[in-house]
Amino acid sequence: MPLLEVMGVTKEFGGLTANWEVSFSLEENEAVGLIGPNGAGKTTLFNCIAGHFPVTSGRIIFNGRDITALKAHEVARLGLARTFQIFQAAGDLRVTENVMVGAFMRTASRREARSKAEAWLEFLEIGQAGQAMMTELPVAMQKRVALATALATEPKLLLLDEVAAGLNRSEIETIIPTLRRLHEEKGIALLLTEHVLEMVLALSHRVIVLESGRKIAEGHPEAVMKDPEVIRAYLGDHFIKRQREAQNA
Ligand SMILES: Nc1ncnc2c1ncn2[C@@H]1O[C@H](COP(=O)(O)OP(=O)(O)OP(=O)(O)O)[C@@H](O)[C@H]1O
Ligand SMILES: [Mg+2]
Structure with missing residues (x-):
């Protein structure tokens, strides 16, 4: 049984x-790129899956439960967490407190929430920043805190909406192995959207391509990136025409 099944979702x-009749599934412990x-x-599809938007039609099954009509907090409680493309830091919280907000979904104990938060901050290699105020942090660190907060809810599936946006090259290079460890060591399934294709290719077992709300391709990352339909969607007909002309020249 797949962990997530998106069945003909239209928004x-x-x-x-x-989104127009989008269907795909994701297995337990799989990493899938959505580009x-x-x-x-x-992002709209993420919002539908995570219960932030009601779908217009279609169904979404998570871990054997129909979550189509559930609210975001209900979906999160079932083990599906997400990060946001645009991260808004709660200015008056310290880093650890911010992550504890996630942990409180599973425990009422402050002590337990704190120790879980600290463990995730350690795992994400920002343990030293626990006492910093959220607003003092550079973007790359804020993104890691957002990731830790989502992880503290103990998800089986994590939706990552452009974790690499706003990061520089070396920050991107360091977050790729961290995400891989998350997946390989913690067994968390990932669904990630990303404009940094290098990151999608490095992390995904499978890639799904959307264009104007429709799924236009799905498969092994390298095969998908060679699909003329995908190249056209990214680069436009103009590029394909020039490429053909170059080949024929
Ligand atoms: N809340 C909303 N109300 C109205 N239209 C919306 C809303 N959210 C998204 N849209 C529209 O839906 C379409 C898809 O937007 P969406 O943000 O899902 O795209 P995306 O693939 O995440 O893009 P990007 O790569 O720029 O993040 C766009 O035309 C957008 O303007
Ligand atoms: Mg988006």
Whole structure:
């Protein structure tokens, strides 16, 4: 039984169809990349899966439960966590306290929440920042805190919405192995959207491509990146035409 099954999900905003009959599944402990150009509907699909938006039609099954109509906190309690593309730090919290907010989903004990928060901060290699105020942190650290907060809810599946956005090259290079360890050592399944394709290719067993709300390709990362339909979606018909002309020249 797949861990997540997205079945014909359509999401409309007024006249705009942000997701159109999108179907895919994700196995336990699998890492799947969800890619596509700006506005393809990746974040919207995350919002539908995580219970932030009601779907227009379709069904979503997580860990054997129909979660289609559930609210975000109910979905999170079942073991599905997410990070946000745009992270808003709660300015008056210290790092550890911020992560404890996640841990409180599983425990009422402050002591237990604190020790869980500290363990995740250690795992993400920012243990030394526990006492810092959220707003004092550079973006890369804030992203790791957001990740720790999601992890403290003890998810079976983590949706990562552009973790690499706003990071520089060396920060991207250091977060890739951290995410891989998360997946390999902690057994957490990942669904990640990312414009940094190098990161998607490094982490994903499988890639799904959205364009204008529709799934246009799915498969092994390298095969998908060679798919002319995917190249066209990313680079436009113009690029394909030029490439053909170059090949024929
Ligand atoms: N809350 C909303 N209300 C109305 N339209 C929305 C809303 N959220 C997203 N959209 C629209 O849905 C479409 C898909 O947007 P979405 O943010 O899901 O794309 P994306 O693939 O995440 O893009 P990006 O790569 O830029 O993050 C866009 O046309 C967007 O303007
Ligand atoms: Mg997005």
